[in-house]
Amino acid sequence: MERIKINLDLAPSERWKNLKKFKEQINSLYKYYLEDLSDTGIFETYIETYKTNFITSSYRDEIKSIEEFCDFTENQILITNLYYDALKFVFGCTAFCVTNAKERLHARNLDWWTENNILGKYTKIFDFEENGKTVYSLVGWPGFVGALSGVKKGAFSITLNAVLSNESPQFAIPITFLIRDVLEKAKTFSQAVKILSETTIASDCLLMVVGANDNENVVIERTPTTFSIRKPLDNSLIVTNEYLSLTDNKLTQDTLQLTAFGRHIRVKQLLDKETPKATQDYFNILSDSKVKMDITVQQMVLNPKSGEIHLKI
Structure with missing residues (x-):
């Protein structure tokens, strides 16, 4: 099983950049998640408020860094990371x-x-x-x-x-x-x-x-x-x-x-x-x-x- 190192000594915006080589897998996963979540419009409606109040700046920075090398927006990435709470x-x-x-x-x-x-x-x-x-x-x-x-x-x-x-x-x-x-x-x-x-x-x-x-x-x-x-x-x-x-x-x-x-x-x-x-x-x-x-x-x-x-x- 492949193991990936995430360096917590780096700034949150730098930690996940070694995932660029998995871009195709990330896009496939996000596409699947978002299709499943297509009927949960409440997340899209309130995502900005939710992100500000309940997602730390560290996690927001991590998510934003992933946005740089995949085909989805920061808010779409966050929504997919809320998959459990939406479709458990x-x-x-x-x-x-x-x-x-x-x-x-x-x-x-x-x-x-x-x-x-x-x-x-x-x-x-x-x-x-x-x-x-x-x-x-x-x-x-x-x-x-x-x-x-x-x-x-x-x-x-x-x-x-x-x-x-x-x-x-x-x-x-x-x-x-x-x-x-x-x-x-x-x-x-x-x-x-x-x-x-x-x-x-x-x-x-x-x-x-x-x-x-x-x-x-x-x-x-x-x-x-x-x-x-x-x-x-x-x-x-x-x-x-x-x-x-x-x-x-x-x-x-x-x-x-x-x-x-x-x-x-x-x-x-x-x-x-x-x-x-x-x-x-x-x-x-x-x-x-x-x-x-x-x-x-x-x-x-x-x-x-x-x-x-x-x-x-």
Whole structure:
């Protein structure tokens, strides 16, 4: 898997210029996103106000620098980076964490439908560096500056799953930008959990956060303004696409829930049968026919202690 270095010591306007060679991939991804978002006119109507109030100047500069070598405008690039908040109902996702005899690993399927599997084909690992050392790493795509899956060596890993509540969306920071903020700035697992729990965000989500130390693994169930923290049961922690703690907020029979319960139960069955010992054991669970979906585009195992990312697409 191709790894790309992003130098945080550079000005934000300079960090992504090494992506010029991926112009064709970036244009393909943006074109797809914008076609999918064609019916969400609210983003175009309010994008200037939203950008000013909720997108930091650093991210705006990063996005503007990408504009220089692709075929889309700054606002179009920002809108595509808000894809999760606009169309999260097309996401699936299954994630789990279990402590084996040696370590605690964080396994995750990213389920996201796209034509011609472009999200799978264009997946990259981005290593964000300061002073020549990797601070954190993301699994993502060229032109996407936020984060859905990432790890900070010796501290924690974070993955995002979609969910739907009965609470209205908020004009607030997009969760994918907040996740990157946390990976960049939070020093500890507890700091990460606090920020991810208490910050008002644009839309609903489920966040699995796994730390490098004992007893550091939770699922944060979020609506834009509320949260609940779910802890492991019988040494395992599983998240798909439904609220198990914030039950007063969940919608019933939504698209995401159609397979969520079945995937959760299947992962629990497999973990109860045998605790995974090696990385491949985790991938075997992620690839089980009742866990992996037809729209799975990434499978990964994150190690928050070592910062390693094992990835299959």
